[in-house]
Amino acid sequence: MRKIVLLAIMAAFIAAVSVPQTVQAAEKAKGEVVMKVGNKVNLFHSGTADVKKEICLGDVITVYRETGGAKNPKSAEVGAVKVTGYAGEHYFEAEIVKGAIKPGDIAKKNAAYCMVQKP
8 A cells, every 4th residue: 555655656746757848848839930931910110201112002022031140140041022011100911922031030121121920
């Protein structure tokens, strides 16, 4: 009887210790959001007249991902979005037309830059 109680306590301890690890692993997997062709995104911009003049409805804008950190920054093309509308003073609505894009990627058209965000 004593062995059964000891075994039950050990099983409960192991279960309690292993649950937080699986929850943390699931949270890490959820944290990396990759949006694919057809998904809607918002493009955050400064709201200045230059940006609004440069980016128009129907424009297809190339999206880049910045890597390498502050000392050795690199920019790699990861896709493209098509501007479909306006969402307030500082956002464009867009649809992904090429690639796999993450929140925080940068959409660039000439001198206008927008940060990609989930809607």
